[in-house]
Amino acid sequence: MAFYECKKCGKVMEVYDDAKFITCDGCFTTQPVNENGEVKQEEAANASVNTQAFIERAFLFLEDGEWEKADEYSEKVLDVEPKNAQAYLVKLMSDLKVRKREYLKDYPNHFVVNNNYQKILRFGDEAIIMEMKEAVDSIEERFQQQRAAAENYRIQQEELRLQQEREAAELRAQQAKAAEEYRQQQAKIAEEMRIQREKEAQEMRIKQEEERKISTYRNMLAVNPYDFAVNGNVEFMKNCINNLISLGDYEEAPKLIEKFKEVLYDRASQLRNYDSKEDKEYAKEVFEYLGDYKDSKIFLEEYQQKLNQENQEKLQMKAFKKATFKKKLKKAVIAIVSIVVVLAIAAVSLVVVFPIMKYNKALELLDEKKYAEAIEELDLIRGYKDSISLIRQARKDKAMVDSYNFAANIEKEGYKMQAAMAYGAAGDYEDAQEKSKELWDSFLKRKTFDAYFDVVAIKTGGTVYAESEYSEVNSWKGIVEVSAGEDFVVGLQDDGKVLLAGTSSFYETVDEFDYLDDVKDVEDWENIVSISANSTFVAGLKSDGTIVATGYRNDYLTGANNIVAIDTGYGHIVGLKPDGTVVAYGNNDNGQCNVKGWTDIVAISAGEYHTVGLRKDGTLVSTEFIDNPDSDYDSYSGQCDVREAGWKDIVAVAAGDTYTIAVKSDGRVLVTSGYGYVEETESWRKIIGVAAGQSYALALDDDGCLIYGSTNNYASQIRKP
Helix, strand or coil: CEEEEECCCCCEEEECCCCCCCCECCECCEEEECCCCCECHHHHHHCCCCHHHHHHHHHHHHHCCCHHHHHHHHHHHHHHCCCCHHHHHHHHHHHHCCCCHHHHHHCCCCCCCCHHHHHHHHHCCHHHHHHHHHHHHHHHHHHHHHHHHHHHHHHHHHHHHHHHHHHHHHHHHHHHHHHHHHHHHHHHHHHHHHHHHHHHHHHHHHHHHHHHHHHHHHHHHHHCCCHHHHHCCHHHHHHHHHHHHHCCCCCCHHHHHHHHHHHHHHHHHHHCCCCCHHHHHHHHHHHHHHCCCCCHHHHHHHHHHHHHHHHHCHHHHHHHCCCCHHHHHHHHHHHHHHHHHHHHHHHHHHHHHHHHHHHHHHHHHHHCCCHHHHHHHHHCCCCCCCHHHHHHHHHHHHHHHHHHHHHHHHHHCCCHHHHHHHHHHCCCCCCHHHHHHHHHHHHCCCCCEEECCCEEEECCCCCEEECCCCHHHHHCCCEEEEEECCCEEEEEECCCCEEEEECHHHHHHHCCCHHHHHHHHHHHCCCEEEEEECCCCEEEEECCCCEEECHHHHHHHCCCCCCCEEEECCCEEEEECCCCCEEEEECCCCCCCCCCCCCCEEEEEECCCCEEEEECCCCEEECCCCCCCCCCCCCCCCCCCCCCCCCCCEEEEEECCCCEEEEECCCCEEECCCCCCHHHHCCCCCEEEEEECCCEEEEEECCCCEEEEECCCCCCEEECC
């Protein structure tokens, strides 16, 4: 250990023995001193500024990453030698945070603009300049390689992008081609169906027109076979016969032709004996038209002979006119009497015989299920017996037959929903209800569990599990759907009938409140395919696509038809149509019925005061909550917030009073954030269905277990019905 005193400032510093110099804030001339602080004159005389030692020390600092010290030492050298290139190299490496000079060529960026680098080139010798240029060239070469690699990468990416665009264009072209082919195919099918429908419609129109003509002619003749012959003219009768001839062998056309000819023949035969010239001309015209019919030609020849004879005897008849007046008068009286007798007989037939014949004919047609023909027959004798009642029943029966035939046709074309409703509208006709039920079962998603204040669920085999005091459900069998109301539950049997079970409090208040008494009406319902209960009422979907409801809410349902799914809120009823649109009926104080414009809906759920729809793309749509001061309910808890991030890939949904719960395709559950048990449902897994009650958020997992999420935020419970 030695002590040195700065030659300039006199500061004494302690250094190691092997150190030849010591710095003093920029002073490089030092004087060695002994332990007593006395200057060693001999050594001081030999001391000089050794900048190389500081440079070496600075490089050691660089190796240790002590950038500030290295820079400090380089500054000390530059204070003595301002043109020392090595010092500027140290400062450059300190700026760049480079530990060794050979690492400069690996520096990630150019440093040619660095002031220290420029001074190295300015003050350095050839070796250090060459070293710097090699480092810069190495960096530039690396940059060029990087730029070349980047350019190659860019070219590759551009080629990849172009390839992807080409492939996308080809895919779009293929898709467009496939879409166009599909469109053309569908258009072709639609055109073929249109042509077929037009053909069938034309055939039906032709058939109806033919039936109308025959029915018209038959009815006119049945009223009085001689009416048209007596009151009409030959030209009209010709048209009638010609129209019948155009029908060919269709049903009774040939018989009617014979009937018309017979009427004409009989009338002409009668008139040919009359003295009136007009009558005889009529008879002559008829016989000429009838041609070879019976002895028309003979009568025509006789008429001609008589006409000639009359012309010859015309003068003679004038002479005898006066003598024969009384005789002719007598004949005229006899003729009049004969006509009166004939008309009397016809009148009796019209009043007595005709209604009997028509009535019996109508009964035969009804037995043969020819309702249209039967209606036509009965329509002529409306005042006879129970003809009006039979007409009404025949119209109903005809409507059922038409609906059945329509259902059969559209079922072949793949319209299951529409066919199910059409079969349902066919009533008891043949196997209509069986076919309707089979189709409804193929697409209708029924609730196998539900909750309101209590829980009800269908067990394997069609029996029912229910909480609370619903003892009646123990005897239920063949149940395909259940729904829970306030203090009561309902079950749908596979035969289309509805069962009701209530708690003791329910039956105690039935007599007090009429709307609860109305709930019992469900036990009289028939042909029901789906049910939905809420607090105080029940709605049922009938097999014909119409809706029925208990109590005054049934008045809401005017025009409710063509429905394939239903759900109920506190005071409103929601229906889903086959085309994916939605209708709603009832209370709309909070906007719960504002579903107009919804499309592509595959499932619906009605909350107490809001409605939710599941779209076929797995997203949800909800009515907007309206804060209505006149409403019984004015609390919004986020139940309509179903369009937030993450609400997608939905496969099932249920709307409650102040929340909405949904199942994702991965079996997880989402709940709107307004009610306070979101965290509870986050642990639920493998869920396949949900129900939203007043006291429970209910879920069914793939093991058949029910998971209860209490709305009071109690812990989840798992129960197996």
